[in-house]
Amino acid sequence: MLQTETRAGAKTSKKEPPHERYLEAFRWMLQTRIFEEKLTSLYRGGLITGGVYVGRGQEAVSTACGLFLQKGDVFGPLIRDQAGRAAAGEPLLNVTRTYLGSRQGSMRGRDGNIHRGWPETGQIAMISHLGSLIPVVVGKLMAKRMKGEKGFVGLTTIGEGGMQTGATHEGMNIASVEKVPFVLVASNNHFAYSTPNERQFACARLVDRAQAYGYEGHEVDGTNLADCLEVIGGAVERARKGGPPQLVVASLLRLAGHGEHDDASYVPAEIKKEPWAQDCVLATEQLVLENGWLDAATLKQWRAEISAEIEKAVETAQREAGPVGSEEDWCALSTRELVDVAGE
Amino acid sequence: MLQTETRAGAKTSKKEPPHERYLEAFRWMLQTRIFEEKLTSLYRGGLITGGVYVGRGQEAVSTACGLFLQKGDVFGPLIRDQAGRAAAGEPLLNVTRTYLGSRQGSMRGRDGNIHRGWPETGQIAMISHLGSLIPVVVGKLMAKRMKGEKGFVGLTTIGEGGMQTGATHEGMNIASVEKVPFVLVASNNHFAYSTPNERQFACARLVDRAQAYGYEGHEVDGTNLADCLEVIGGAVERARKGGPPQLVVASLLRLAGHGEHDDASYVPAEIKKEPWAQDCVLATEQLVLENGWLDAATLKQWRAEISAEIEKAVETAQREAGPVGSEEDWCALSTRELVDVAGE
Amino acid sequence: MSVTYLEAIREAQAHLLREDDRVYLYGQDIAGKFGGAFKATKGLAEKFPGRVLNTPISEDAMVGTAIGAAMEGMRPIVEMQFADFSSIALNQILNNAGTQYWRTQQPCPITVRLPSGGTKGSGPFHSQSMEAIYSHYPGLVVMTPATVEDAYTMLIDAVAIDDPVIYCEHKYLYYHLKADALPKEKLPVGKARIVRPGRDLSIVTNSAMVHEALAVAQQLSGQGIEIEVVDLRTVKPLDTDTVLASVARTGRLLCVGETFPWGGVTAEVIARVSTEGFHLLDAAPARLNSKDTPIPYHPNLWETHRPNAKTIAAKARQILAE
Amino acid sequence: MSVTYLEAIREAQAHLLREDDRVYLYGQDIAGKFGGAFKATKGLAEKFPGRVLNTPISEDAMVGTAIGAAMEGMRPIVEMQFADFSSIALNQILNNAGTQYWRTQQPCPITVRLPSGGTKGSGPFHSQSMEAIYSHYPGLVVMTPATVEDAYTMLIDAVAIDDPVIYCEHKYLYYHLKADALPKEKLPVGKARIVRPGRDLSIVTNSAMVHEALAVAQQLSGQGIEIEVVDLRTVKPLDTDTVLASVARTGRLLCVGETFPWGGVTAEVIARVSTEGFHLLDAAPARLNSKDTPIPYHPNLWETHRPNAKTIAAKARQILAE
Ligand SMILES: Cc1ncc(C[n+]2csc(CCOP(=O)(O)OP(=O)(O)O)c2C)c(N)n1
């Protein structure tokens, strides 16, 4: 499962990191890790309503998904994409507001947490039904082309479980029929909730789906930041330059429960020994220090800055009021005169 | 598109046909052609209600789909499968009854024509929604295994258009996850109603879908009977012997309108010159006579027998009464005491 | 010159493509010389290059892409080949398009055309009327035009509306229904129409059943019975006021619909009249729907399955006898 | 020892697996030690090897295979992880399972379990009550058990029935509801239950709303108002007789449901009572449903979105004041 077609043969030079955006990416990973640990503790403390779903172990892939997107691009993040959302420009305060139920979050308490969007940087508010985001991203790209926009690309993510939905199939196929600049990054974290790969699909390699739709396919070790930047960044570039749709399949392990309510006791011990089961944040931090791309003091300072920002966001959000039912605008249509209330 | 992985290098020996069931298959093809031409003339004469959808040009593939199935096997025929339905054991009288609206057809006037099933030989009554048959066939195979049956196989067919539905994807995937003895025969007749391949999919070869699901994939010239028998028969055999699910992709041209209401004027002239655009019935007849596998007299007699059987079926069905609304048992549940009629 | 219901739908789309760059058509077999299974887009692909696009057989993705395009400011019109196949797109319609505005405050102006309703020999999967299912969920406008004029103006309205619109066009009316010309004016969206004034009984209905009801009204009128026929036009929003006003005049209500009975349009109308206009009723309200079985293929069965002038007249007499 | 609503569902499945070889369970994450997102199948995979199977994330195929297996004589129980995801299987449920018997005379005995209804913080896609949509189409039986006893016996009934059954279990009741033991007897399928006899007003409802209605009945009883509470149990078939008998006693009707308003269970009940029992009504019938917007994630909003004891009591007083 692990051979990688376009791999960055991570050259760990003593002088500089293996990718020009390596340290920037590492900082997003670090921020995400610290932030999600904060979310988890808030959740354990009963301060969060609804679920908490973290991307622990997937920070390298997710960061790479968000990092190369530009103004005018389309991003469809999924439930493990805190890192990518941040790297693509969503402020920490908005996430925090959503989790803490502030009325000032982008979903205003109407929808929660991982479903949030951030239109300011082209981030779509996902619905739960896996695969449904794919055609929406494709449609946005079709529209941009019709409007005469140039140089844009669309990227969305999916899990190995979500790849088995009909929506994913129809969406992947229509993307290549419409020849839009599209990138799908699939993270095979080896579990769909509690379900292992063998009950999810039976092809030798998920990347074989690429050829089935006329995509270019790439495999990558999702725990190796340099490779993720190279492969995902490369895919984004190829799509942007007019290449066919791109499928990147990353191998890694979900290092948390499906959600924070789940102890993941179903994950067998052996799998944790797999090379792609390592913690990408720790691994990256180690490389960064060993190679002196960052000194311990700076790293310490980064952590301090990140924690401060998070504390500030939490304080702010906690001070803000939640929505109030009696004051809510109960109106599912934007065209008010067509609202039809009977029997409520 | 035309290279065939397992091809029967059709050895046209002067002595015997290239496949032991070649002549038997040819007779089903011939019967289907004559029968469907009769249906068309009845339709033109306004004697058939509802649509007429024929398999003209697809008789070789369809016959091969039905021919190798045995008692206890599962067959999910689709709209172009008159030949396969017949080869698999549906009596001509039942088809005729359904088309002519006799109450004695297997659908009793409740559903029509190509939707009919024939449980006696494991033929499922399809619904229109393309791809929906696939999981049903898989479920039947799962059940047979649970019940301890042995040596069975399930086969269903699909068009290149139907392959783009989410149902086909979920169904193909679950077949390999459940490891059932399953064969999917896809006929790329180059049109989905009026839509050509380039607006349907963008992969180099549809058979590349095989690898994407862990299937064994085969391509075949759908106008070459010997190859169809070899490849489809072989796939059925491999699945029956415990091999992985099998995908056969046949190339051919739909030699009629989508239905008899459609003049197919959108089919460009050039495509009709493609090798796989030939009429498999004429081509087979020519081979049969040239090689003396059948003499002209016998062939003439076959035609006479077939026509006689068809005429008899039509006469019988035309004599039979259609359903009567006032006498109908308007009951969607088999559990009568749970039927809940209000507001009809 | 005369215009059929089907031509009105084609003309409305031609008008929209001409007047509004944001509009494009997306569906199976709608492009090329072919112009759709029912020819509702015939000639439009040639006239508007690149704006009438054939799609793969992928209803979920068809609507999904339309939602994305609408977010970018486009006004896609998606044609389902038959309403019955929208079951495949139902998740995108209900859970994505229908929740978009409420969740994000970003409107989702897509129009989904559903060739609906029964015709002879079409059977269980080419005959369905799905307006009840789409009306049950929040966030959608559901139209069921019953006349050539409405077919034209309501499709133009549908595209103008900033919210998702399910436009249910009745296949039985495609050729049967003719008008002298395209309409010059229109009723506001969401307003029902009194098709025929009456005194003794209000028949509230929609889509093709409007014409069955009219036939009954004409027939009974000869016998001194004056039936008022109300065409709902849109079933969501549902114009309760016009319905109540009609019942106030007649005191009697019969709701007729082609959908299945349980929770159909007729159930909703009766629920509204009995809760909001109970005292207007001089007799028990009644409803007539298609039977609670799949829609039969054979004409003999099909004609018995749906309400028709005969069954409606019988029911009307029954109510008037009370 | 006491049994929760959730345990009753697990026990019913254990019983079925023990007693009937034709039964198997099919769903996402239901196997292994894990035993389902809500633990409704916990321990069953170990106890019944090969008969509790995890599936890919493929709701359409999950139900499709169940239909095929049912044709072969099996009795599959399909678990949707949340009712809301059954939108993906809706085509197989409505158009394949629901039409099977009528089209072919071959019964299609599948059971689809839908973890339904709202709970705090679940949001628009993990809270839906879909009984109205499944009841609208022909060919299905739709159950909405409201008690621990019904959760147990109705699931066993569901599998015994030769037709497709949509079993809507309410997530809010999973842990909240306890009984002393599993039931020894049961009501017939399709029969509603008078949960509490009354004199002044009939509240007809189903699923979790039964308990909100009971709370109101107890509360108002102190003030000399006697409310009769009817639990429909199955919404299709719908036990019109029991409902009419109740309205005959009280002369007043309030229907309460958690589905969206348009064409919901309450619309169907009111349509039946006003058409078949008009003269039993001393006042206008009324209904109360969830709001016509997606179901909100934030508890403050969620509590306002669905009916609750407070809003039901207010509505009840209003009706009694007429
Ligand atoms: C169509 C659909 N069915 C079921 C679910 C419930 N569900 C939410 S997440 C999940 C597992 C997803 O696994 P995967 O796609 O591998 O993503 P991961 O959680 O591993 O990142 C499931 C089954 C859903 N969201 N959508």
Ligand SMILES: Cc1ncc(C[n+]2csc(CCOP(=O)(O)OP(=O)(O)O)c2C)c(N)n1
């Ligand atoms: C889900 C779905 N959408 C639309 C249709 C309408 N329809 C019936 S046949 C057809 C074309 C099928 O093309 P293909 O799958 O290539 O089969 P062919 O007719 O060429 O044999 C379409 C679009 C359908 N049956 N099912």
Ligand SMILES: [Mg+2]
């Ligand atoms: Mg996963």
Ligand SMILES: [Mg+2]
């Ligand atoms: Mg085709």
